[in-house]
Amino acid sequence: MFISPMLLETAAAPFSDSRYIFEPKIDGHRLIYSQQNGTVRLFTRHNNDCTHQYPELLLSFDDDIILDGEVAFYDPATGLVDFESIMTRFKAKKPDKIQQLTGTLPVTFVIFDVLHYKGQDLQQLPLIQRKELLAGLTLPSDRFGLIPFIEGAGEALFKQMQDLSLEGMVGKKKDSKYYNRRHSAWQKVINWSYVDVFITGYRKGEFGWLAGVPTSNGDKIRPAGIIEFGASPTHKKAFSGVSKALITGEDREYVYMEPRIRARVKMRNWTKAGLLRSPVFTEFIV
Structure with a gap:
């Protein structure tokens, strides 16, 4: 089951606000993870099925679930996210090539939202409640992780992103519902x-x-x-x-x-x- 993802608007500058949480912006590509009746399927933000691209992510949670996040490759030599490597994985089509790259360029699914769980649609819940539910999940392997976040201190986080040469940050209103379109409740600041x-x-x-x-x-x-x-x-x-x-x-x-x-x-x-x-x-x- 595919759910159209909530997309980011662009903030004019880094900002701090107690009504928001702030997350690092991960330099990968958007992924909707859908487990229905025990079967896992993976989708890009444009509803393209990419299930076969990432065999290491075809693991099940304890119950049916739909998750929103970013699939990324962390370079073990630098500890940094490598966008070109994730594009190499995404573009691979032949099964033997995909299997080879699963070993040499293993991906991580960095989760930042939960949209359905145990048959319940969670999209109308405030974001901070969805985050609490996420924190209680048991992840199926170390190829899955949760995005860290802080409350209020967006400018301090953005300074860290600059110091680490990372892509930027995302600010999200704590009480925001999940809108299946671009919405000002979620805003990005790119570290250009x-x-x-x-x-x-x-x-x-x-x-x-x-x-x-x-x-x-x-x-x-x-x-x-x-x-x-x-x-x-x-x-x-x-x-x-x-x-x-x-x-x-x-x-x-x-x-x-x-x-x-x-x-x-x-x-x-x-x-x-x-x-x-x-x-x-x-x-x-x-």
């Missing part, structure tokens, strides 16, 4: 990193600026990804006005330019391939 890049071209089809950064020795500009978000119509118009004089060539997909235009972007982190993860344009650098 900022970097300056050169715009080295643009995509011919849907909007996208090619980003480049200097190589380690500084004598070349290497590709660093595509900026798809954040630019306003005013920014795009300003870019169009100066880019034509900088064109050096093109192919079927892209137009290439001299790296003269600089921009600041915010991003989640660098990928292992040296690319910007989820870059968002913030401003041009003059």
Whole structure:
């Protein structure tokens, strides 16, 4: 049984509030765990069945239950969550590959809410009561865990997330019901990193600026990804006005330019391939 998950709105800044609990934001992907009549099925936030992707999570609780959480991979070398590894697990399709990755990249289901238990729909209960019920559950293995939370002190938690280079935090109203949509009772604050890049071209089809950064020795500009978000119509118009004089060539997909235009972007982190993860344009650098 799938339940549409409650989604986060974005807070303008870190905040503290005694009406809220605050949790670390886990850098994995959303997972609805559904155990009905003893059978376990796993779903993404978009109702895609991913049961076969994670054999280590196909373990049963003491009674039927529906849980909301994040599936993540913790790198044993660093102790940090590795988003690229969870994407490797998610994209694996062949049973032998999935079995192999279960051994080399074992996932953890980090639970932050309980929606049904023992035949009862809990979505109308206040969040803090659902948290109390969660705390009393016996987890089926060490591949399952509960997200920690604190009450009120959101700014202090966010400072910890920054110090540990983690993704951010989530603030949730203690008395909130579980809404099956995006709702302001749950708010996220992302721990963005900022970097300056050169715009080295643009995509011919849907909007996208090619980003480049200097190589380690500084004598070349290497590709660093595509900026798809954040630019306003005013920014795009300003870019169009100066880019034509900088064109050096093109192919079927892209137009290439001299790296003269600089921009600041915010991003989640660098990928292992040296690319910007989820870059968002913030401003041009003059």
